[in-house]
Amino acid sequence: NAGVTQTPKFQVLKTGQSMTLQCAQDMNHNSMYWYRQDPGMGLRLIYYSASEGTTDKGEVPNGYNVSRLNKREFSLRLESAAPSQTSVYFCAAASAGGPYEQYFGPGTRLTVT
Amino acid sequence: DAKTTQPPSMDCAEGRAANLPCNHSTISGNEYVYWYRQIHSQGPQYIIHGLKNNETNEMASLIITEDRKSSTLILPHATLRDTAVYYCIVRVENGNQFYFGTGTSLTVIP
Numbered sequence: 001n002a003g004v005t006q007t008p009k010f011q012v013l014k015t016g017q018s019m020t021l022q023c024a025q026d027m028n029h030n031s032m033y034w035y036r037q038d039p040g041m042g043l044r045l046i047y048y049s050a051s052e053g054t055t056d057k058g059e060v061p062n063g064y065n066v067s068r069l070n071k072r073e074f075s076l077r078l079e080s081a082a083p084s085q086t087s088v089y090f091c092a093a094a095s096a097g098g099p100y101e102q103y104f105g106p107g108t109r110l111t112v113t
Numbered sequence: 114d115a116k117t118t119q120p121p122s123m124d125c126a127e128g129r130a131a132n133l134p135c136n137h138s139t140i141s142g143n144e145y146v147y148w149y150r151q152i153h154s155q156g157p158q159y160i161i162h163g164l165k166n167n168e169t170n171e172m173a174s175l176i177i178t179e180d181r182k183s184s185t186l187i188l189p190h191a192t193l194r195d196t197a198v199y200y201c202i203v204r205v206e207n208g209n210q211f212y213f214g215t216g217t218s219l220t221v222i223p
Contacts, residue, residue, distance in 0.1 A: 003158075041199060043157065044211035050209055077117065090156050100204070102149075102211065103155025112128060 004105035006091050012111045013081045017063040021076040021108050023091030031094045033058075033102065034066060043090060049074055077101035083110045084094055117201045122218045125195075131188040135201030138182040139193050145204050146177060147211070148186045150197040157200065157213070160186065191221045 007022045025032065032073045035043040035058075045058030049068040063078045063085060078085060088109050092102040118136040125131040137146065149157040159182050161175045163166055163184075168175045174187040188195055200216040 013120055035213075038214075041213075042215045044213070048209050056209070061213070083219065092156070100145075100147075101159040102157070104158070105158055107154065107157075 004091055004093050004103050005107050006089075006105040008108060009106065010109050012113065013078075014113055015082060017081050018077065019081065020068050020078075021089055021091075021110075022073045023037040023076070023105060024072050025074075025091075025093040025103070026072065027095075027103060028071070028091055029093040029095045029103075030071070031093070032068065032072070034064070034076045035090045035092065036060065036085075036089050037107075039091060046076065046089075081110075083112045086110060086112045116212060117203060117214055118212065119199075119201055119217045121215065122220070124190045124220050124222055125188075127193060127218055127221050127223050129191055131186075131187075131191040131195065131219060131221070132201050133186040133219065134183065135185070136183045137201070137203050140181050140203050141205070144203055146175065146181075146184050147166075147202040148173070148175065149200045149202065149213070150195075151200070151216070152197040154195075160199075191219075193221050193223065195219065196221045 004025045020100050033048040034046040037043045044060050047066040049055045052071045067075045088107045091105040096104045147162040148160040151157045163175045178183045198216040199220050200213045
């Protein structure tokens with residue numbers, strides 16, 4: 001099992017360009033999350049999806065959109081990238097019950113110039 | 114969700130116990146305490162969680178005070194591979210949001 005995978009691993013965008021970050025999980029978990037981590041900071045929740053077909057805003061949703069395509073996949077879209085969105089983006093998946101352990105992907109390092 | 118306070122950094126000698134404190138003085142009765150760690154720039158890794166009782170697993174022990182206003186993560190025999198940033202998080206049961214804060218950067222010294 002790959003767990004949580006993210007593509008791409010690295011990306012450089014110019015201001016105003018758009019892109020979609022992809023996340024997939026093979027653990028059959030209901031909940032999925034997108035976080036961003038700025039240098040020297042902890043993770044901040046952008047959006048989450050408690051189950052297929054639902055999405056909700058987290059702490060810092062402005063400038064982003066998400067799609068829960070199916071149970072496995074949860075994508076994050078930047079419609080018009082800004083330098084303030086330069087960050088490392090992590091996707092995570094978790095089961096609905098039990099210990100609620102979140103499993104994280106390796107991250108996507110995004111630079112907006 | 115309640116917020117947490119952790120020291121920004123700590124050192125620990127290799128082979129000794131590492132005791133990482135966390136203050137969560139505004140925690141509610143239905144909020145759990147979770148600990149995660151992040152090694153270098155990898156995705157965070159779950160360590161342990163608890164509600165009221167002390168907990169132990171193969172990685173660590175979690176000691177929660179009786180009033181639940183603080184907790185301590187104990188790594189019993191720290192190794193160099195335990196050097197990481199450790200996050201203490203509180204989460205409402207069935208809640209969907211984790212607030213990671215800035216964590217404690219633990220350095221294990223040879």
